[in-house]
Amino acid sequence: xxxxxxxxxxxxxxxxxxxxxxxxxxxxEEVVRPGSFAMWWLGCTGLWVKSEGDANILVDFWAKTGKxxxxxxxxxxxxxxQRAIGVKALQPNLRYSPxxxxxxxxxxxxxxxxxxxxxxHIDPYVAAAVLQNCDESVKFIGPKSCIKLWTGWGVPEDRxxxxxxxxxxxxxDTVIHAVDSFDRTALITAPAGETLKGKPxxxxxxxxxxxxxxxPGGSVYHGGxxxxxxxxxxxxxxxxxxVALGAYGENPRGMTxxxxxxxxxxxxxxxxxxxLIPIHHDIWTNFLADPKEIHTLWxxxxxxxxxxxxxxxxKVGGKFIWPDNKDDRExxxxxxxxxxxxxxxxxxxxxxx
Numbered sequence: 001x002x003x004x005x006x007x008x009x010x011x012x013x014x015x016x017x018x019x020x021x022x023x024x025x026x027x028x029e030e031v032v033r034p035g036s037f038a039m040w041w042l043g044c045t046g047l048w049v050k051s052e053g054d055a056n057i058l059v060d061f062w063a064k065t066g067k068x069x070x071x072x073x074x075x076x077x078x079x080x081x082q083r084a085i086g087v088k089a090l091q092p093n094l095r096y097s098p099x100x101x102x103x104x105x106x107x108x109x110x111x112x113x114x115x116x117x118x119x120x121h122i123d124p125y126v127a128a129a130v131l132q133n134c135d136e137s138v139k140f141i142g143p144k145s146c147i148k149l150w151t152g153w154g155v156p157e158d159r160x161x162x163x164x165x166x167x168x169x170x171x172x173d174t175v176i177h178a179v180d181s182f183d184r185t186a187l188i189t190a191p192a193g194e195t196l197k198g199k200p201x202x203x204x205x206x207x208x209x210x211x212x213x214x215x216p217g218g219s220v221y222h223g224g225x226x227x228x229x230x231x232x233x234x235x236x237x238x239x240x241x242x243v244a245l246g247a248y249g250e251n252p253r254g255m256t257x258x259x260x261x262x263x264x265x266x267x268x269x270x271x272x273x274x275x276l277i278p279i280h281h282d283i284w285t286n287f288l289a290d291p292k293e294i295h296t297l298w299x300x301x302x303x304x305x306x307x308x309x310x311x312x313x314x315k316v317g318g319k320f321i322w323p324d325n326k327d328d329r330e331x332x333x334x335x336x337x338x339x340x341x342x343x344x345x346x347x348x349x350x351x352x353x
Contacts (some may be wrong), residue, residue, distance in 0.1 A: 017063075017099035023317055024105040027056075036321055037215040043097040043316045044120050044283040045247060047222060051215035053173030059113040059211065059222050060121040063103045066095040066284060080118075080189040083196060085254050093284040100317035103129035109138050110171045115224030116186045116208035117145035120283065124153045131155065141169060141176065144206040145186070164205040174215045177239065181208035182229035185257055210235075218242040218322040221271055225280070227256070228263040232270035241273045242322055244309075248278030248294070249287035261293040265301065268309045275326045276311045295329070 023040065032038050032052045040048045046061040073090050075082050081091065103126045112130055114122040122142070127150055130138055140150050141161045151157055161169065163178040170176075186207040190196055211222040212235075221235075221244040235241075246267050249258025258280060259267065268276035281289040291313040298311050310327060314320060318331040325331075 017102050019098065019100045019102075019317065021102055021105045023101045024107075026319070027101075028108060030319070032217070034217065036217040036323065037220070039220060039243075039320050039322075040101075041279060041314050041316050041318055041320070042101050043099070045115070045222070045224060045245070045279050046101075047220075047245065047279075048101075049174075049213050049215070049220060051172065051174045052217050053215075055111075055172035055174040055215065056109050057111050057113065057171060057174065057176065057213060058106070058109055058126075059213075060115055060224070061101065061103065061112075061126050062120045062123050062283075063099060063101075063125045064095075064119070064123055066093045066120075067091070076192070078190070078192045078194070080185050081255065081257070083188045083190075084185070087254075092286050095283060096285050096288060097282045097316045104133060106130065107133055109134045111169075111176065112138060112140050113176065113211060113222075114140075114142040114146040115181065115210060115222065116143065116183055117149055118186065118189065118225065121224065122146055122149055127153055127155055131159075139169075143178075143209045145208070163209060165209060174213060177212040177214060178209040179212055179235055179239075180204065180231060181210045181224055182226040182231065183208040183224055184227055185225060212239050212241065214239075220322075221245060221273065223247060223267070225257075226259075228259060228266060230270070232267050236270050236272040241271045243275045243277060243320075243326075244268050244271050244273035245277050245279050247280035248289055248291070249281050249284070250289035252286060258287055258289070261289075261297050264294050264311075265297055265307075268311075269305070269307060273309050275322075276309050277314050277320070278311075279314070282316055 027048055030038050030050055032050050034052050038050045042061050044062050047059040049057045074088055075090055106129055139161045140155055140159050141163055147160045147162050150160055165178055165180045167178045168175055181204055187202055208224055210224050210226055213220050219242050221241045223246045225247045246259050246264050248264055251258055264278055278291050278294060294311045313330045315331045
């Protein structure tokens, strides 16, 4: 490589996404055994679920960035956070997690889901990649707010499936249940120039849904950006939930946009889940949170409150197999070097070791 031939464009094409096609290949190669399901965390609330019948379901995959410049010191006018608490200053929400999946190398997919229309949960680049590279049978599934975005970007209407709480869609051997969302921030998200004060509250079902993805080997609850709600207990009565994913974060002063550690525990208990996994805490620099806080509170309360679930700390790009990993408590990537000394070394002297 000659440094005189390197341009910014070459750097970008050579280096990003940071993981190249590594994870794309891992997902494609994974053979899910009967009685289990596999899933991968893609950052933020992005999730890939794969069933024993080879149903491939992608939820909330976001392939963009947060803030990229400090030149404009003000928040976008009538941003939902400005509406909520009257802030003006630009928020330092830079993307923290790497890009672990190349959307344009997704070749095998059955359904693309979005929980709601916030820009870190639905993505035009992902939509374009799916349209260009995947089978025409792939459906774009989401609430009214998401369908409006997709079709506005050019996704054909006949590829979109509108869902509301109570709807169920069969995808190969897997059933996707749309259930109520509790994302109160979605209710105050509206186009700039539109005043919300004094107007009726929008229908949550039009703005956001949560999903229960029921595979033959187990189920996962995807909570989108939902806050805490007593209604989780009703959902826990109606569905058998193995793994619950919730939008965890360290809320800054004056802002409640994510579930705190105690809310996460209450959510898992109410849903009667068997395993609790926090997500979303990884992505924004101004909302980063430590999942160990959840573990600490769980340890303090589990015996007294008779918790029937365990918490699990995941890492972006990591694979989780249900039920194999449910009691691991914390994810770790393969450390490699399993074949140490299986071939002759090439050293000038042994004491180098």
